[in-house]
Amino acid sequence: MAKTRKQLLQLLQQKPDKRSDSFDRKLITPMIVGSVLNPVNSSIIAVSLVPIGTAFGVGLSSTTWLVSGLYLATALGQPVIGKLVDVYGPRRLYLAGAIFTGIAGLLGALAPSFWVLIVARVILGFGTCVGYPSAMYLIRSEARRTGHESPAGVLTTLAVSAQTIAVIGPPLGGVLISLGGWRTTFALNILLALACLYYGFRRLPSTTPLREVPIDNSESHLDYPGMLLFAVMLVSFLYFLMNPQISQLLLLVITVLSAIGFGWRELHCAAPFLDLRVFGGNRPLLITYIRNALAMTVGYAFLYGFSQWLQDGRGLNAAATGxxxxxxxxxxIGVSSITGRRKEIRIKLLAAAIAQIIFCLLLLVLSSASPLWLLVVVIAIAGIPQGLASLANQNAVYYQADPTRMGASAGLLRTFTYLGALLASAANSLFLQRTADTAGLHRLAVFMLLISALFALLTVVDRSLGKVGVPNPDPTEKHVETVEQQ
Structure with missing residues (x-):
């Protein structure tokens, strides 16, 4: 009897295991720290390009490769890392990415030449592309573990943190450059890498793959030929866009041939780098990827082009630009925080498209004598699509993708993000060749206006957006019937 009383008292004193049926909140910090590595390095370089070019005596057409190098590595690495996360879980990959990020930060901070700096940015691209697919994987795996959908606020927090860091990057870069020169923007990665290692070791679990079926040997192998063809296709096309002349038509031929070879390889490979067959059966997901690429093209073209124009065309220094x-x-930040928990994906995307069109039109009236208040108005309007588009597209992918491929699907979303960034980089190189003057800014604005119109059109005609977020009692199943025959 005494023993029974003692056992009962112990049971009453035990704290309930909140983790058994709720999202594990200790995962949020490593998720956020890992996922912001890429956005901060994508945006902080915007105010560093002019000082770096001055330091090494190179022009804007060369410094653009500091942007493109990171994006090429990220576009190639995201789906690879996403697939590996799906197969092996995120912990080891997350820690490896942190190590690569730290190495790249140290290499960039000590770079003796411009080309070493480009190598550092490429390494940085591979190192920083781990965090986002790992975070999306953890959100889905928590839904599977608890039997409940992960809180909407977690997805919003992930998106808002990435957006916030992306737009804070230029001001932060301006402050760092004013304090210690452009090399401090690379050294920042050493601190961020140490934070990732700390939280990764302490908080990330050794998770099992989301797939219920065993993974065969072919599925765990990497599609190296597909990856190579994809890289050749991207690099050759980017080279042509940066210098579109008749003498460079061979690059277009290489692009087309590598694209054909890539398509054939992926359709006939047992474990493809990019599963084109999945795209064929999930048209809403493919449209979301394309729409995201268009939105990011405009966003990054504005971020880099306008930042350079403020320095070259308006005469501001890096700190003032930031x-x-x-x-x-x-x-x-404000737009994302206010709208983050709302499920109306189409309305958010339409509002983003309208804001993009408005600020592109305003860019056409700017000159070197434009008052500061007008510049601030343009910048503020540009913040609206920054806060809406990537959040809406991320939520769409979360519901449209196959849950067992969440890491790869999230990686592909970032791949299309940086395909847009690569196109933006090429556009900046084309329209702002020697210096970012007002005439070049106006040419860039026309390009962005055309892309914005296409983004708006693709949003209007996509009827599947009305079904995104429809509740499903089983969180391990798709939340939207994305494989409808529309």
Whole structure:
């Protein structure tokens, strides 16, 4: 009897295991720290290009490769890492990515030449592309573990943190450059890598793959030929876009041939690098990827082109440029925070498209004598699509993708993000060849206006957006019937 009383008292004193049926909140910090590595390095370089070019005596057409190098590595690495996360879980890959990020930060901070700096950015691209697919994987795996859908606020927090860091990057870069020069923007990665290692070791679980079926040997192998063809296709096309001349038509031929070879390889490979067959059966997901690429093309073209124009065309220094871009951060954060928990994907995307068209039109009236208040208005309007588009597209992918391929699907979303960034980089190189003057800014604005119109059109005609977020009692199943025969 005494023993029974003692056991009963112990049971009453035990705290309930909240993790058994709720999202494990200790995962949020490593998820956020890992997923912001890429956005901060994508945006902080915007105010560093001019100082770096001056330091090494190279022009804008060369410094653009600091942007493109990271994006090429990220576009190639995201789906590879996403697939590996699906197969092996995120912990080991997350820690390896942190190590690569730290090495790249140290290499960039000590780079003796411009080409070493490009190598550092490429390594940085591979190192920083781990965090986002790992985070999306953890969100889905928590839904599977608890039997309940992960809180909407977790997805919103992930998106808002990435957006916030992306738009805070230029002001942060301006401050760092004013304090210690452009090399401090690379050294920042050493601290971020140490934070990832700390939280990765302490908080990330050794998770099992989301797939219920055993993974065969072919599925765990990497599609190296597919990856190579994909890289050749991207690099050759980017080279042509940066210097579109008749003498460079051979690059277009290489692009087309590698694209054909890539398509054939992926359709006939047992474990393809990019599963084109999945795209064929999930048209809404493919449209979301394309729409995301268009939105990011405009966003990154504005971020880099306008930042360079503020320095070359308007005569501001890097620190002042970073400060004047602050409204972009504030508006994006505010818009994301207010709309993050709302499920109306189509409305968010339409509002983003309208805002893009408006600020592109305003860019056409700017000149070197434009008042500061007008510049601030343009920047503030540009913050609206920054806060809406990537959040809406991320949520769409979460519901449209196969849950067992969440890591790869999230990686592909970032791949299309940086395909847009690569196109933006090429556009900046084309329209702002020697210096970022007002005439070049206007040409860039026309390009962005055309892309914005295409983004709006693709949003209007996509009827599947009305079904995104429809509740499903089983969180391990798709939340939207994306394989409808529309």
């Amino acid at each position: 400060v004047i871009l602050l409204p972009l951060s504030l508006v994006a």
